[in-house]
Amino acid sequence: MTSVLISGASVAGPALAYWLHQYGFEVTVVEKSGSIRGGGYPIDIRGTAVDVVERMGVLPQVRAAHIATRRISVTDGAGRTIAAFSPDDITGGRPGADLELPRGDLTSILYAQTRDKVDYVFGDSIAALGPHDGGVDVTFEHGRPRTFDYVAGADGLHSNTRRLAFGPESDYHHYLGSCFAGFTAPNTGAWSHEAILQNTPGTMAAVYAVGEHPWVHALLAFATPKPPADTTDRVALVTKAFAGQTGEVPALLDTLAGANDLYFDTVSQIRMPGWVAGRVALVGDAAYAPSFLSGQGTSLALTGAYVLACELRNGTPATYAATMRAYVTRNQALATGGIGILPRTRRQLWMRNQAFRLLPLLARTDLLGRGQRRAAKSLTLPPR
Ligand SMILES: Cc1cc2nc3c(=O)[nH]c(=O)nc-3n(C[C@H](O)[C@H](O)[C@H](O)COP(=O)(O)OP(=O)(O)OC[C@H]3O[C@@H](n4cnc5c(N)ncnc54)[C@H](O)[C@@H]3O)c2cc1C
Known part of the structure; x- marks a missing residue:
């Protein structure tokens, strides 16, 4: 059986673990926290990523945890309301098509789906990686050294695996x-x-x-x-x-x-020329964090985990980057393309507020959120 070690048990890690188990791999997940961390800030699942959670069989649980935000109010520096609207107005989504839930609730759902199939090791971290032709020798901060066929870094923006296998964070941090x-x-x-x-x-x-x-x-x-x-x-x-x-x-x-x-x-992105180095691959924020300004980090993590697992099932992750690149680039561009939720200048803020005031009108057109909708759906998933 081909063995894979995954570093990180938040979104990308457990999702990758699920798919690799489905495809017959022996999976170990190492997470530096002492347990799964529930709760947390709200994250979104959109477009192609909704198809991924459906294929994983957890769509009902994710829907049950959906926050169903009713209203977003925008105020000025004195707290006076400038505009109020529904999130579906701003993303241009159909009500209920996009899903929003606390990050830790999603993690708990993915963990529940994998805990009996995958070996989870909490409170530990990879200390060193020794890749060779036959696999990767791994030493841990606490556990005994082991050898795996592949290692996947799903350990977030400040990925330890990326540092060990690809070099310092400063090379990729924007x-x-x-x-x-x-x-x-x-x-x-x-x-x-x-x-x-x-x-x-x-x-x-x-x-x-x-x-x-x-x-x-x-x-x-x-x-x-x-x-x-x-x-x-x-x-x-x-x-x-x-x-x-x-x-x-x-x-x-x-x-x-x-x-x-x-x-x-810092509000930052990870931009890398490639996400595979021999037998080590990166997924989720570790590979292509788009920042919360894009609202797409979780969707990229879920979709990337599925694509990487499909590639490994086919024998090598050689075309993982080719499959993901355009989708990642488009979604990362959402964070830098417009004025967004953090306008820098008075003029930008004024323009943003004008747009919010016109939301009820704009929401009736197809224009609003079209960029995000298209980016979120811009990848065709490989067959299961
Ligand atoms: C304040 C904030 C708001 C956000 N809002 C949104 C939003 O609205 N919409 C959205 O889609 N996304 C949002 N995001 C981004 C989203 O949380 C991430 O894109 C998503 O969680 C990526 O998942 P991941 O599994 O790749 O990484 P992470 O969720 O970062 O998980 C990494 C995991 O690796 C573990 N880990 C770290 N180091 C090690 C190590 N050395 N060894 C073992 N384990 C390790 C961590 O404990 C963690 O469990 C937001 C992020 C922040 C910080």
């Missing part, structure tokens, strides 16, 4: 001009199934109520020409970027100061 802090905050507005986006030129404070919970997901994103050289005091960096704002911001900054789940990072 900064998109902003940073963000994500954390949970009290649901002070009794919000339910809705999001609030408060923008000034170069900043976005987002509150996301995924259901009826006493907490919300908060995201504070801000433009800065270069990534901060020193991120030791992340709270100070964010506080400075949002100084003077009212609306939702003061309460969010108060929570940020004491947050115990603060996640701070």
